[in-house]
Amino acid sequence: MTCSSTITIGGYPLTVMRRSYSVWQHFTLEDRIIRSRRKDQRNPHIQGMPRTEIEAQQPEIDFAYSTTADILRRRLGRASFTRTTLEQEYQRYYDAACQSSGSVFIDHNPETAGARAEAFRAATLDDWLEALAETVKSGVSRIRRGAREVQEPKNILVDIITGPDQPPTLDLMAHHCLFGFPCSSLDNMAVALLEVTLGNAVCEQEVSDFVQYEGDTTFNDMRLRKTRCYEPEDI
Incomplete structure (x- = not known):
């Protein structure tokens, strides 16, 4: 299995890193999320969709850096990437x-x-x-x-x-x-x-493969906090 990390904007893939990854500079540690969902709630651009109803109902966990389009746009702007720089690069490319x-x-x-x-x-x-x-x-x-x-x-x-x-x-x-x-x-x-993306749309870097299969420890502190939240009280 080849592990990959996909950056998406409004759910659409921007880039994919395979075998290793680095966190895109426009995401922060505070953007980290651990999300539980069913397989039929996958992003079809990343994991593909389940083939059977039984598989569709199975739970999965995502590990990702997540923010909104508005916040990402502001971060890119602070790094001097704007509609103006897009227009300039487009003209050079053309x-x-x-x-x-x-x-x-x-x-x-x-x-x-x-x-x-x-x-x-x-x-x-x-x-x-x-x-x-x-x-x-x-x-x-x-x-x-x-x-x-x-x-x-x-x-x-x-x-x-x-x-x-x-x-x-x-x-x-x-x-x-x-x-x-x-x-x-x-x-x-x-x-x-x-x-072409709404301001409240979700923008993410999905790193689940590396956390689950490659021993990435970046989310360990969050996983520990989640575990503690579910610990039964002493009787």
């Missing part, structure tokens, strides 16, 4: 991609490469954010498309955002899960997702 030799991006389907390149060149940042909002609302992701859990998107920008294509140069390689969105950095991609 200019570099359009000036690079060959296709605007490496296309996994040569038959649609021309249409996709044309859509890329024609789209503004607002167009991409509108497509990003549709992506999040529909629950489409690269992983879920690969597993055939969702239908192929009809919107060509959503198709690019959630597809397997990679940018044409190493300088533009994405440090997040949304390979086709015209922004490379993790922090500005978070800003983009927050642009």
Whole structure:
């Protein structure tokens, strides 16, 4: 089993760390939570959904760093990541991609490469954010498309955002899960997702695999407090 840690914004995956993890700098120790829920209450982007009714009713425990979109947006702003820095990175990305030799991006389907390149060149940042909002609302992701859990998107920008294509140069390689969105950095991609996420939506870094299977002790103090809360009183 390969352990992983997923950062989500409003439930949608921003990035995944495999085999090891570090806590994203915009989360704090005070954000830690231990949550008990049924398997049918899973985030389908992270654990997948149970296959039987019996499995669906089984309990699970999550270990995560959790905050709201409004708080995360303020933290990113204090770290100098805002809509302005997103716009600046988008423009640099767009200019570099359009000036690079060959296709605007490496296309996994040569038959649609021309249409996709044309859509890329024609789209503004607002167009991409509108497509990003549709992506999040529909629950489409690269992983879920690969597993055939969702239908192929009809919107060509959503198709690019959630597809397997990679940018044409190493300088533009994405440090997040949304390979086709015209922004490379993790922090500005978070800003983009927050642009289409309600302020009270939950944003988390889920680390359950490492706590349960890799001996991560980060939550030990909280687990001890929970145990003490349930200790029977002396008779």
